[in-house]
Amino acid sequence: MTPGDYLEWAGRQFDPAAVFGKPEALRGVRVIDLGTIFLGPTTTSYLAEYGAEVIKVEIPGAGDTIRALGPSFHQNMSLIGLNEPKNKYFVGLDVRKPRGADIFRRLAARADVLVENFRAGTLDRWSVGYRQLREVNPRLIYSAHNGFGQWGEYGLRRPSYDAIAQGESAMAAISGFPERPPIKSGGYIGDYLGAIAGAATILAALHHRRRTGQGQLIEIAQVECLIRFLDWTWTYHGLTGEHRGRYGNADVAIVPSDIVRARDGFVAISAPTDEAFGSLARAMDEPRLASGPRYATQLARARQEHRDALLERLREWAPKHTTAELVALGDRHGFAAAPVHSGETQSHDPHLAARGAVVRFDDPIYGRLPLVGSPAKLSATPARIKWTIKPIGADNEFVLRGLLGLGADELKMLEAEGVVGRWADKPGQRPPDGWDGAGRAL
Amino acid sequence: MSVDWPDWARAATDPARTFARPEALDDLLVIDCSQASFAGLVASSFLAELGAEVIRVEPPGGDPARHFTPFGLTRAETGLGYLVEGRNKFHVTLNLEEPSGREMLTRLAVRADVLIETFLPGRMDAWGLGYRQLSALNPRLVYLALCTYGQFGPRAGSAQPNADVADQALSGLAFYTGFLPDPAAESDPSAVHTRQGSWHGWTLGGVWGAFGALAALHARADLGVGQLVDVSPAEALMRSTDISVGWWEMDGVRRSRMGNFDTAIFPYAYFRSRDGYILLAAVVEPAWQALCRLIGREALAREFPSVPSRRPLEVQRRLHAEVEAWTVTRTFEEIWAAAEAANASLEAGVIVVGRVVGTPAEVVANPYYRERGTLAVFSDPTYGDLLLQMPFQKASASPPRLKWACRRPGQDNAHVYANYLGYGRETLADLRRRGVV
Numbered sequence: 001m002t003p004g005d006y007l008e009w010a011g012r013q014f015d016p017a018a019v020f021g022k023p024e025a026l027r028g029v030r031v032i033d034l035g036t037i038f039l040g041p042t043t044t045s046y047l048a049e050y051g052a053e054v055i056k057v058e059i060p061g062a063g064d065t066i067r068a069l070g071p072s073f074h075q076n077m078s079l080i081g082l083n084e085p086k087n088k089y090f091v092g093l094d095v096r097k098p099r100g101a102d103i104f105r106r107l108a109a110r111a112d113v114l115v116e117n118f119r120a121g122t123l124d125r126w127s128v129g130y131r132q133l134r135e136v137n138p139r140l141i142y143s144a145h146n147g148f149g150q151w152g153e154y155g156l157r158r159p160s161y162d163a164i165a166q167g168e169s170a171m172a173a174i175s176g177f178p179e180r181p182p183i184k185s186g187g188y189i190g191d192y193l194g195a196i197a198g199a200a201t202i203l204a205a206l207h208h209r210r211r212t213g214q215g216q217l218i219e220i221a222q223v224e225c226l227i228r229f230l231d232w233t234w235t236y237h238g239l240t241g242e243h244r245g246r247y248g249n250a251d252v253a254i255v256p257s258d259i260v261r262a263r264d265g266f267v268a269i270s271a272p273t274d275e276a277f278g279s280l281a282r283a284m285d286e287p288r289l290a291s292g293p294r295y296a297t298q299l300a301r302a303r304q305e306h307r308d309a310l311l312e313r314l315r316e317w318a319p320k321h322t323t324a325e326l327v328a329l330g331d332r333h334g335f336a337a338a339p340v341h342s343g344e345t346q347s348h349d350p351h352l353a354a355r356g357a358v359v360r361f362d363d364p365i366y367g368r369l370p371l372v373g374s375p376a377k378l379s380a381t382p383a384r385i386k387w388t389i390k391p392i393g394a395d396n397e398f399v400l401r402g403l404l405g406l407g408a409d410e411l412k413m414l415e416a417e418g419v420v421g422r423w424a425d426k427p428g429q430r431p432p433d434g435w436d437g438a439g440r441a442l
Numbered sequence: 443m444s445v446d447w448p449d450w451a452r453a454a455t456d457p458a459r460t461f462a463r464p465e466a467l468d469d470l471l472v473i474d475c476s477q478a479s480f481a482g483l484v485a486s487s488f489l490a491e492l493g494a495e496v497i498r499v500e501p502p503g504g505d506p507a508r509h510f511t512p513f514g515l516t517r518a519e520t521g522l523g524y525l526v527e528g529r530n531k532f533h534v535t536l537n538l539e540e541p542s543g544r545e546m547l548t549r550l551a552v553r554a555d556v557l558i559e560t561f562l563p564g565r566m567d568a569w570g571l572g573y574r575q576l577s578a579l580n581p582r583l584v585y586l587a588l589c590t591y592g593q594f595g596p597r598a599g600s601a602q603p604n605a606d607v608a609d610q611a612l613s614g615l616a617f618y619t620g621f622l623p624d625p626a627a628e629s630d631p632s633a634v635h636t637r638q639g640s641w642h643g644w645t646l647g648g649v650w651g652a653f654g655a656l657a658a659l660h661a662r663a664d665l666g667v668g669q670l671v672d673v674s675p676a677e678a679l680m681r682s683t684d685i686s687v688g689w690w691e692m693d694g695v696r697r698s699r700m701g702n703f704d705t706a707i708f709p710y711a712y713f714r715s716r717d718g719y720i721l722l723a724a725v726v727e728p729a730w731q732a733l734c735r736l737i738g739r740e741a742l743a744r745e746f747p748s749v750p751s752r753r754p755l756e757v758q759r760r761l762h763a764e765v766e767a768w769t770v771t772r773t774f775e776e777i778w779a780a781a782e783a784a785n786a787s788l789e790a791g792v793i794v795v796g797r798v799v800g801t802p803a804e805v806v807a808n809p810y811y812r813e814r815g816t817l818a819v820f821s822d823p824t825y826g827d828l829l830l831q832m833p834f835q836k837a838s839a840s841p842p843r844l845k846w847a848c849r850r851p852g853q854d855n856a857h858v859y860a861n862y863l864g865y866g867r868e869t870l871a872d873l874r875r876r877g878v879v
Contacts (some may be wrong), residue, residue, distance in 0.1 A: 004599070006564035009574065011594035021461035025661040050657045070706030072693045079685050079692065079830050110484055121447035131450060133589060149836065151452035154810035163710065163721045164796030170805045172798055174639035176620070177632035181719055182723055182798055184702045184712055185638060186618035192682030196649050201835050203656035207876055208840040210663060216839030224816045228834035229645040231480065232522035233802045238521065238829025243803040249637050253512045253523060257607045259616065259635060265633050270605035273478050273506045286748045298506065302514035318673035336590070336605035340635045342617045343686030349599040357677045358687055370691040375678040376654030377592070381661040
């Protein structure tokens with residue numbers, strides 16, 4: 001069979017038009033989200049994209065800070081607020097109040113998973129922590145996400161933001177250029193890594209529960225998660241006593257690998273294997289580079305004196321070509337050459353559109369929105385986006401009546417007491433002007 | 443509750459007691475035949491730390507990823523990156539170019555729950571080892587394919603090999619990470635689009651791959667069948683960059699580099715202190731006002747009273763200089779203490795201070811990460827003492843763990859091939875002679 005035949009077959013397995021005709025991977029898993037901004041809530045978005053029923057609990061009149069987190073507003077909602085939550089049910093419930101905590105415990109009794117990202121011990125103090133919830137639901141998987149973990153002197157008194165996790169873990173210290181300070185990533189990479197690593201850990205805990213019936217407490221500390229994934233940083237320190245520095249865009253472990261100037265922009269070029277380096281040398285019209293002792297093997301190319309000279313040649317060669325020419329050479333010869341994409345070029349990229357990596361989604365409340373699709377494509381149980389954000393408390397009736405059996409009078413009383421509630425009249429909370437309530441689950 | 447939460451949580455999740463507890467995934471068999479890609483290695487490490495039995499299939503001579511190592515340094519011929527991601531895996535060699543090698547992989551895959559590969563799309567299929575062939579023999583198989591351009595779409599036929607820097611570039615993250623040129627400087631090669639120092643594209647690809655495989659296994663419990671899971675590390679990292687596409691399409695804004703500033707909030711930036719860099723953040727107004735009082739520049743709070751008023755880059759630069767004039771004369775601990783004192787009078791939304799270490803050595807020196815079991819000197823039976831990052835999750839019922847760090851290529855051939863294929867010493871010797879293992 002030809003690769004073309006395979007690609008055509010694979011394309012059919014992932015046909016976007018067939019998605020809603022297929023089952024969902026995590027259907028039947030009920031998740032409670034009691035977090036703010038990214039680290040906790042993005043974890044539950046990922047679970048919801050694959051079919052989990054996620055109930056997002058927010059403080060009435062305040063809600064998740066993400067609703068007002070810039071950089072622009074559309075239909076009274078922040079852009080990040082429109083992008084980040086997926087497929088969740090929105091409940092306004094003040095868990096800090098005893099009646100609210102009581103209702104929350106009843107919700108947790110019906111849940112499989114809870115994700116929170118408060119400072120260590122906050123929910124315990126409100127009587128809705130793991131110790132209290134496991135009493136009503138021993139099968140509960142309780143995932144506590146924060147910066148430094150739930151115990152240990154150094155971390156307990158420290159708040160954490162994504163940028164602190166990058167700073168404390170040394171991610172910033174090993175990124176950027178030697179003559180410059182440590183660089184903070186342009187993206188909230190500690191939050192997003194913690195979110196997917198947390199979501200995958202929760203699935204492993206569900207697997208364990210299916211076999212044993214046991215729930216458990218999970219701790220995801222953002223700083224530790226980044227430390228775990230700094231590849232050779234720690235082995236290098238341990239074996240040489242040296243510390244890993246900032247080496248710019250050129251990789252000191254894979255040679256050549258760099259972001260270089262092309263005639264019309266910047267291109268990432270990499271030849272990670274000896275075979276790929278042979279291809280690059282042919283494309284550079286210097287096939288003999290790949291057979292000489294200095295450059296024939298990855299280990300030889302990575303030696304400082306060889307590496308610098310080789311990168312110099314690459315940086316002289318690349319600007320003679322346009323980005324498109326370099327990408328085409330990579331395709332033809334078999335080395336990596338990729339444009340440095342921006343939001344703009346991603347927006348126009350037919351490959352990303354065909355794969356559903358960029359989707360023009362039609363939301364029941366907000367209408368057309370450009371969104372980034374779910375990265376793991378599952379042929380039999382694909383992810384899907386059904387809706388994004390809703391106003392605080394939009395699904396109070398569906399959840400509190402449908403799941404807990406609270407009647408109309410009781411709900412009214414709880415609303416009067418401020419235990420149950422909805423949005424305040426503020427940007428990030430207010431629904432779109434003229435909203436008629438369409439999109440609520442009940 | 444009589445016991446404080448941190449003490450209770452520590453007793454429940456203490457890594458010292460890990461080996462007294464069961465493993466979450468120890469009923470699973472995973473075959474990882476990835477090559478020259480840390481995305482595949484990270485995916486199988488994630489599953490192996492949580493208990494899955496992982497068989498690493500390398501070509502005779504070893505995975506080229508063993509040679510992705512700084513300055514060409516190795517220990518016993520294995521690079522410093524591979525020493526991290528060989529963990530808990532049995533290592534066998536197998537030549538997939540040989541028909542009998544492919545036959546052996548098929549026999550392993552028939553028994554497996556998950557197969558991980560990172561070849562160019564169609565390579566495994568052409569060998570008769572693709573999902574459509576293996577699923578006919580083992581319908582319960584979850585087949586995870588990790589490749590920069592994925593298994594379908596107009597670019598999927600590209601002959602370009604997997605490369606982390608390409609994933610980082612395609613994701614968009616590199617575009618808006620890095621310093622902006624100093625307007626006064628003539629040219630500055632460090633003021634460019636900048637990648638993360640670590641292989642962050644492969645990391646996200648691998649963790650997303652593990653997530654996808656576990657989601658497919660969850661579905662298998664209901665459906666009875668496995669499926670094909672397609673993950674592009676470039677897209678996995680792209681999903682980790684929030685709003686770039688939306689910002690362009692909805693506002694016409696091309697998200698650009700901000701150096702150590704933030705796109706929306708000031709201060710949420712790195713500053714110099716007397717003993718290194720710090721993060722200083724004051725996101726809401728009371729915190730910003732308190733910070734201005736602290737540095738003795740209350741007029742700034744009146745001049746720039748709102749988040750939007752502080753957003754333009756030239757304003758951020760000016761305010762940064764004002765704040766840094768104060769931080770640079772103080773140590774991290776002094777700034778921390780001053781912020782804590784100022785925060786005592788604030789209700790919600792405080793001044794947040796964090797450390798930005800200048801080198802990884804400072805992390806190694808921090809006893810917290812030894813106490814928590816984040817980093818440890820681990821005695822590996824094959825490679826000796828190694829400073830390693832340990833599994834990052836804590837869990838009360840089925841915690842992850844490190845059993846061994848790494849193995850040599852083919853070190854487990856005898857055990858694995860006896861266990862799964864019934865091959866003894868002489869059969870293996872014959873296969874070795876024929877270049878199959």
